[in-house]
Amino acid sequence: MLGKKYSLINLLVFFLIWRAFLFIPLYFGQIALAYRQHQEYTNLWYYTKPYPPVNHFFLYPLANFDGVHYLNIAGNGYNDNGRFLPLYPFLIRLTSQIFGQGEAFGWQLFFAGVFLSHLFLVLSLIVFYKLVRLDFSPQISFWSGVFLLLFPTAFFFTAIYSESLFLFLSLLSFYLARKKHWFGASICGMLLTVTRLPGISIFFALLIELFTQKKEKSLKIIYLFFIPLGILSYAWYNWKKWADPLYFIHAHAQLGNSRAVTNLVFIPQTLYRYAKMLLSVPTNQFEWWTAFLEVTFFFIVVLLLFEAWRKKIRLAYIVFSLLCFLLPAFSGTFSGLPRYAIILFPIFIALALFKSSKIKIALVLVFSFLSFLLLMFFSRGYFIA
Known part of the structure; x- marks a missing residue:
């Protein structure tokens, strides 16, 4: 009975409740805050005229800040925005073909991005639950997923950002490694390196995992050398396009932060x-x-x-x-x-x-309040992260 209470199905039900909760701060942001002055360029409507249904305040904030850059790359390819790695915008463009050829910032690309972010978040929850179950009880697996969703900035998983894809690939890579499917783990790692720059960290982590499992030399270490091929391929593209193989790093200087x-x-x-x-x-x-x-x-x-x-x-x-x-x-x-x-x-x-239920309840309340506050400001053009 206890296992059913903390089942994967119940975690996915909690996801639906959490996702519905995220509409509330979007509503209050719309009625309580004007869009931040001089931050119009962080908004979708700086680049195109508002159009339904994306012009609803429940939807267009999902493309704020980095989201507009991913949509721009998906629609127009790279110009000077090489700091955004290619896998996520490529998948947006590929998925948008289901709806027909759309232009940059159009509804086809927008909904493709939103769909992918939600899809990879759900897949992440499934893999995360199974990964934690390899070492811990259903209760710990369930609460791990709950805290992931309730973390104050977890709303970025639902926006047109690459975080949900990155999380999914990292979790799947570890899960496959734990199951000793090293080729699959390495391919996921390779894709991770062209999702976000920290993805290269998976090479060192899987190397440790391999030696943790084997304790001796293993030919499976060869698979791990597929991992850097992702970022090396993108570096080659940077060299051909911008004459700088590390442009994707150097371009971060454009942000002025x-x-x-x-x-x-x-x-x-x-x-x-x-x-x-x-x-x-x-x-x-x-x-x-x-x-x-x-x-x-x-x-x-x-x-x-x-x-x-x-x-x-x-x-x-x-x-x-x-x-x-x-x-x-x-x-x-x-x-x-x-x-x-x-x-x-x-x-x-x-x-x-944490064993104390009082601590967990306190964290749920604090995280929920902070999520509400941060999403409300994010939706109105205030930089959160």
Whole structure:
């Protein structure tokens, strides 16, 4: 009976409830906030005239910020936006063909992007549940999925962002590795490297997983060398198009968020920068709250990754998450970190392992409130992550 309560089916039912909940902050954002001034370029209607049904406030915010860039790439190909890796926009373009050839920012590409994000999130929940079940009870698997959905920035999984695809490929890669299907795990890893830059971390994580399983030399290590082929192919494309094989890294400098692209910035330096910002920027400016959110998430992720290690969650998972976390953290800014955290799946297992039901209920309430607040502001052109 207890197993049925914490079944995968019930987790998917919870997903439907959670997804319905996300409409509420979109509604309140529409009636309470004007779209942020001077941020119109983050909105779909900066690039095309509003059209139904996408012009409904339940829909068009799903393409805010990075979403418009993915739609642009899917419709027009690359221009100067090479920092967005190709797999997700390629899948958007491919899927949109079901509805007929559409133009950039048209409804075909929009709904293809929304469909893919939701599809990969559902698939992620299924694989995540099964992956956690290899080591833990149905209860821990269920709560891991719940905390993944309720995390304050998990709404990005439903937007036209590559996070749900990245999460799915990383989880599937680990699941196949745990089942000793190393070729499939490596192919997923290769695709991961052309989804988001931290995807290359899967190579080192699977290497650890292989030696954890084998304890001796194995020819299956050869499969792992498929993984870098993804990002190397994209580097070749960058060289042919922009005469710079690392353009996809260097292009991040265009964002103007002080992200270093040619050198590492050590974390104490970044923390010092944030301390200066928090002490000098007035608290009535939204940028102060953005900086506060970013540095707070930094410390929360550090604590949760430590907790995951302390709870002896599988080493390969922690190494993968640590590398995905440190890669952007060593760039001199924590900008985007609240969003990057949602693919660090061991932190959700660590939260699920809390034994106190009071702590879990408190986390559910706090996470739900923060999700409401952050999505409401995101939908109105305020940068969250």
